[in-house]
Amino acid sequence: MPxxxxxxxxxxxMPALKPQDVHTLFLDAFxxxxxxxxxxxxxxxxxxxxxxxxxxxxxxxxxxYRHILADDARMELTTETVLESTEGFAVLHAxxxxxxxxxxxxxxxxxxxxxQPDGSWLFVIDEPRTxxxxxx
Numbered sequence: 001m002p003x004x005x006x007x008x009x010x011x012x013x014m015p016a017l018k019p020q021d022v023h024t025l026f027l028d029a030f031x032x033x034x035x036x037x038x039x040x041x042x043x044x045x046x047x048x049x050x051x052x053x054x055x056x057x058x059x060x061x062x063x064x065y066r067h068i069l070a071d072d073a074r075m076e077l078t079t080e081t082v083l084e085s086t087e088g089f090a091v092l093h094a095x096x097x098x099x100x101x102x103x104x105x106x107x108x109x110x111x112x113x114x115x116q117p118d119g120s121w122l123f124v125i126d127e128p129r130t131x132x133x134x135x136x
Contacts (some may be wrong), residue, residue: 015120
């Protein structure tokens with residue numbers, strides 16, 4: 001579970017209670033460079049797609065974020081779409097801007113999140129770079 005620092009040394013578990021809360025918790029953990037909190041937002045066998053290829057599972061996702069967060073990386077993120085099913089899944093889209101090493105890039109992400117038995121939501125699939133639709 002993601003954590004929120006209450007004071008030095010004290011942390012509180014903060015679950016995503018709505019699908020879009022995953023984005024809020026993600027952005028907070030990303031901008032604090034908290035790899036542990038980022039990994040906690042993913043199911044144990046979740047898939048994160050990266051520029052270096054797919055990262056499957058907590059260990060690989062943690063390694064990917066250690067690389068992504070190098071050079072004081074920061075992010076801005078806005079949830080654009082939440083499509084929630086009655087079966088405990090939701091598809092999220094977010095527009096984002098990634099700042100690293102003096103440069104910035106932007107895009108649209110697509111994620112699938114799943115409601116957990118405790119009612120919280122976690123990433124199942126995270127694809128940060130949604131491809132542009134071909135023109136008809």
